[in-house]
Amino acid sequence: MLQGSEVETQRDDTHEDRRPPHAVVGSHRIEEEMFGQAFDKNIVRRIWGFVRPYRTNLIVSVGAMLILTGTQLLVPLIIRFAIDHGMQPGSGDRSALLGAACAFLFTISINFGASCTQEIMVYKMAEKVLFDIRRATFGHLQDVALSFMDKTEVGRLMSRLQGDVNSMQEFLETSVFCLGDIILVFGIVFVMLWLDVRLGILTFSLVPVLLIVRIFWLPRARGAFMAANEANSVSNGALAEAIHGVRAVQSLDRQQVNLTLYDDKARANLKTNLAAAKYGQIMVPIVDSLTGVAMAVVIVVGGSMVMSDRIDVGVMVAFLFYIQRFFDPIRSLTLQYSIMQRAMASGKRLTDVLDVKIEVQDKPNATVLSPEMDGSIEFRNVTFGYDPKHPVLKNVSFRVNPGETVALVGPTGSGKSSAMALVHRFYDVQEGQVLVGGYDVRDLTQKSLGGQIAMVLQEPFLFTGTVFENIRYHKAEATREEVIEAAMAVGAHSFIVRLAGGYDADLCEGGGNLSLGQRQLISFARALVANTKILVLDEATANIDSYTEMLIQKAMVRLLEGRTGLVIAHRLATVRGADRLIVLQNGKVAESGKHDQLIEMGGLYSKLYRLNHASFDDTPDEQLDTSEAAGYRSEARSSEEPAHWCKRFAER
Numbered sequence: 260m261l262q263g264s265e266v267e268t269q270r271d272d273t274h275e276d277r278r279p280p281h282a283v284v285g286s287h288r289i290e291e292e293m294f295g296q297a298f299d300k301n302i303v304r305r306i307w308g309f310v311r312p313y314r315t316n317l318i319v320s321v322g323a324m325l326i327l328t329g330t331q332l333l334v335p336l337i338i339r340f341a342i343d344h345g346m347q348p349g350s351g352d353r354s355a356l357l358g359a360a361c362a363f364l365f366t367i368s369i370n371f372g373a374s375c376t377q378e379i380m381v382y383k384m385a386e387k388v389l390f391d392i393r394r395a396t397f398g399h400l401q402d403v404a405l406s407f408m409d410k411t412e413v414g415r416l417m418s419r420l421q422g423d424v425n426s427m428q429e430f431l432e433t434s435v436f437c438l439g440d441i442i443l444v445f446g447i448v449f450v451m452l453w454l455d456v457r458l459g460i461l462t463f464s465l466v467p468v469l470l471i472v473r474i475f476w477l478p479r480a481r482g483a484f485m486a487a488n489e490a491n492s493v494s495n496g497a498l499a500e501a502i503h504g505v506r507a508v509q510s511l512d513r514q515q516v517n518l519t520l521y522d523d524k525a526r527a528n529l530k531t532n533l534a535a536a537k538y539g540q541i542m543v544p545i546v547d548s549l550t551g552v553a554m555a556v557v558i559v560v561g562g563s564m565v566m567s568d569r570i571d572v573g574v575m576v577a578f579l580f581y582i583q584r585f586f587d588p589i590r591s592l593t594l595q596y597s598i599m600q601r602a603m604a605s606g607k608r609l610t611d612v613l614d615v616k617i618e619v620q621d622k623p624n625a626t627v628l629s630p631e632m633d634g635s636i637e638f639r640n641v642t643f644g645y646d647p648k649h650p651v652l653k654n655v656s657f658r659v660n661p662g663e664t665v666a667l668v669g670p671t672g673s674g675k676s677s678a679m680a681l682v683h684r685f686y687d688v689q690e691g692q693v694l695v696g697g698y699d700v701r702d703l704t705q706k707s708l709g710g711q712i713a714m715v716l717q718e719p720f721l722f723t724g725t726v727f728e729n730i731r732y733h734k735a736e737a738t739r740e741e742v743i744e745a746a747m748a749v750g751a752h753s754f755i756v757r758l759a760g761g762y763d764a765d766l767c768e769g770g771g772n773l774s775l776g777q778r779q780l781i782s783f784a785r786a787l788v789a790n791t792k793i794l795v796l797d798e799a800t801a802n803i804d805s806y807t808e809m810l811i812q813k814a815m816v817r818l819l820e821g822r823t824g825l826v827i828a829h830r831l832a833t834v835r836g837a838d839r840l841i842v843l844q845n846g847k848v849a850e851s852g853k854h855d856q857l858i859e860m861g862g863l864y865s866k867l868y869r870l871n872h873a874s875f876d877d878t879p880d881e882q883l884d885t886s887e888a889a890g891y892r893s894e895a896r897s898s899e900e901p902a903h904w905c906k907r908f909a910e911r
Contacts, residue, residue: 326369392424399615403615427605486534628698635658662821665838683708710791714795716782734790751783796826836854
C-alpha cells in the first residue's frame with residue numbers, strides 16, 4: 260500500500276512535476292485501532308446505557324423483526340400448500356388455491372407492516388441514541404481540563420466525534436437486522452429438516468464450503484478495509500491541512516508541489532479502496548454460486564425423489580425458495596461481522612473520551628462568588644506546571660488590589676499566560692493558593708468565578724453568527740442597546756455600522772472576514788458587555804498596527820475604569836502606565852513596582868528600557884541571564900500618589 264510519507268523520486272517529464280526530496284503534505288499515518296473484538300461486553304454495557312431510555316423502541320423493533328421472520332418462513336409453506344392441494348390433475352376444486360391466495364395476501368400484508376415498523380423503530384432508536392452520544396461527548400469535552408486539550412490532537416478528537424459516531428450508527432441500525440438474520444437461518448434449517456431430513460442435510464453439506472471461504476476471506480478483507488480507512492484518513496488530513504493553510508501555500512508558491520504530493524495520497528486512497536471494494540463484493544458471486552449449486556442439487560435429487568413419490572412437488576419447490584433465502588443472511592452476517600468489529604473499536608474510543616477525568620471541578624460545598632466581591636487577586640506561594648515535574652511558576656506571590664491595574668511582563672516562557680490561566684482556574688496549582696475576592700478559586704463554583712472575570716486574548720476567537728451575537732456571547736441576556744453602547748465605548752461602532760447588515764452582519768468562522776484589529780475591538784466590546792469585576796488582557800495589543808493599537812489602548816482605558824485589571828504584555832510601552840508592573844523571569848518574580856521606580860532601581864526592567872528594546876522578546880538571552888542574577892527585588896515604595904493607568908493613557 261502506498262504510504263505517501265516521503266517522496267524522494269523525481270519525475271523526468273516536466274519541471275513542474277518534480278518534487279523536492281523529502282517534501283511532505285499532510286500527516287502520514289493515523290495510529291488508530293480500526294477493528295476491535297467482535298463482541299466486547301464492557302463496550303456493549305456502556306452502549307446499552309444510551310439505548311436503555313429507548314428500550315421500548317428496541318422491544319417493538321425486535322417484535323416486528325420476529326413477525327417479519329415468521330412471514331418469510333411462512334411464504335414457501337403457503338406455496339407448497341397451493342401446489343400440493345390446489346394443483347391436483349383433474350381436480351375442479353379451487354378452494355385450496357383461493358385459500359392459499361388469501362393466506363399469501365395476508366402474509367404479505369403482515370410482512371409489509373412488520374418491515375415498515377422495524378425500519379422506523381430501528382432508525383428512530385439509532386438516531387436518538389446517536390444524539391445522546393454526541394450530546395454527552397460534547398458536554399463532557401466542554402468540562403474537561405485544558406490540560407487534556409493541550410495534549411490531544413484536534414483532528415483525532417474530531418474523528419472520534421464524527422467517524423466513530425457514524426460507525427456506532429451503522430452498528431445500531433444493523434444490530435436488529437443481524438439478530439433477524441440469525442433467527443431466519445435457524446428457522447430455515449428447522450423448517451427444511453422438518454420438510455425432509457435427507458434433502459435438508461444434503462443442502463447443508465455446502466455450508467462448510469462457505470465457512471472455508473470465509474476463513475480465507477475475512478483476514479484479507481479486514482486488512483483491505485483497514486488500509487482503505489488509513490489511506491482515506493491520510494488523504495483527508497492532507498486536504499484539510501491544505502485548505503487551512505491556503506494562504507501560506509499560495510504565498511510560498513507550493514501549489515504544484517502540494518498537488519503532486521496530494522496526488523500520491525489520492526492514488527493510494529484509490530488503490531486501497533478498490534482493493535477493499537473487491538473483497539467487499541467478492542462474497543456476492545461466491546454466495547450466488549453456492550446458491551445455484553444447492554438449487555441444482557435439490558432439483559436433481561429432489562426431482563428423482565418426486566418421480567419416486569418419496570416427496571411431493573410442493574416440498575421440492577419450497578426447498579428451492581428456502582435455499583434462496585438461506586445463503587443471503589449468511590452473507591449478510593459475514594459482512595456484519597466486520598461492522599461489529601469496527602463498532603467495538605469505535606465504542607472503545609468514544610468511551611475513552613467520555614471517561615476522561617474532569618480534573619477541575621467544583622467541590623460539593625463550593626461557594627458562589629458574589630458580584631459584590633471586592634475584585635482583588637492574590638497569588639500565595641504558587642507553584643504550577645503543565646507537567647508537575649517541570650514547573651512554569653515557582654513559588655510566585657503577589658497581590659492585585661481592588662481597582663488596581665497590574666501588568667505582568669517578562670520574556671516568552673516566563674509564566675505570564677500561565678498565571679492568567681490560573682486566575683480563571685483553567686488549571687489547578689500544584690502548591691500554594693490563587694485567591695479571587697479573598698476566596699481560594701478551588702473553593703468557588705466555576706460558573707460564579709467565570710461570571711466575574713472577562714478575558715481578552717491575543718488572538719480573539721469569534722464564532723460563526725452575527726456581530727451582535729458575538730458581542731453578547733458572555734452575557735446572552737444583554738440587550739441591543741447595551742451591545743451598541745459597549746461597541747461605541749471601545750471604538751468598534753464606526754466599523755460595525757459600515758458592515759453589510761451592521762450588527763446583524765454574519766461573521767465567518769473565526770471572524771475571518773474582519774481584520775485582526777476589528778476582531779480585537781469586538782472582543783473588547785464583549786468584555787465590556789460582560790460587566791465583570793476583573794478584566795484579564797493577554798497580549799491584547801500584539802500583532803496589530805500602530806493605529807489599531809491606539810484604538811485598542813483607548814478601549815482599554817474605558818474597560819479598566821472601576822475594574823481590577825491584570826494585563827499581560829511583551830511591549831514595554833504598552834504597560835508603562837500601569838499602577839504596578841511585575842517582572843517575571845523563569846517562573847519567578849524578578850522585580851515589582853511602578854514604571855519610574857523600576858527605572859530607578861536599575862534592574863532587569865530598567866536595563867531593557869534603557870537599551871530601547873520595544874519588547875522582552877527583542878532581548879538576547881545572555882542579557883536576560885545576567886540580569887537574573889540580581890534576583891527578586893522588593894516592591895518599591897514611594898510617597899508619590901500613584902496615578903491610575905487609565906489616567907496615563909488619557910494623558911498620552
